[in-house]
Amino acid sequence: xxxxxxxxxxxxxxxxxxxxxxxxxxxxxxxxxxxxxxxxxxxxxxxxxxxxxxxxxxxxxxxxxxxxxxxxxxxxxxxxxxxxxxxxxxxxxxxxxxxxxxxxxxxxxxxx
Numbered sequence: 001x002x003x004x005x006x007x008x009x010x011x012x013x014x015x016x017x018x019x020x021x022x023x024x025x026x027x028x029x030x031x032x033x034x035x036x037x038x039x040x041x042x043x044x045x046x047x048x049x050x051x052x053x054x055x056x057x058x059x060x061x062x063x064x065x066x067x068x069x070x071x072x073x074x075x076x077x078x079x080x081x082x083x084x085x086x087x088x089x090x091x092x093x094x095x096x097x098x099x100x101x102x103x104x105x106x107x108x109x110x111x112x
Contacts, residue, residue: 002089003065003089003091003092004065004087004088004089004092005065006062006064006065009062009065009066009067009088009092010035010038010062012067012083012086012087012088013038013040013060013061013062013067013083014033014035014040016060016079016082016083016086017031017033017040017041017042017058017059017060017079018031018033018040018042019082020042020057020058020074020079021042025047026046026047026048027044027045027046027047028044028045028047029042029043029044029045029057030042030043030044030045037061038061038062038063039059039060039061039062040059040060040061041056041057041058041059041060041071042056042057042058042059043055043056043057044056044057055073056071056073057071057073057074058071058072058073058074058079059071059072060079063094063102064102065092066092066093066094066102066103067083067088067092067093067094068094068096068102069093069094069095069096069097070096070097071097072095072097080093080095
């Protein structure tokens, strides 16, 4: 699979993260997009007041030509699966929430 450039990665990250927005009888999920910093999230708000009323469903940011997934609280359709399905190569996805890190300058030089 061909490596995607940063412009493609930004568009895909924003589009795929925003698909997690929506509503249910218990909560509404709102997209939050910062195009200047290339950070995209969906925040859920419970309709009822109380502790833990709001939380991040999914959050990703683009660093160079990598999508860094900072948070993913979706059990039935993880963001990584959505990104792979639309053609993002696995080597351009960093699952920071599982402990993965961006490549260092040394490892980037070794990439094909």
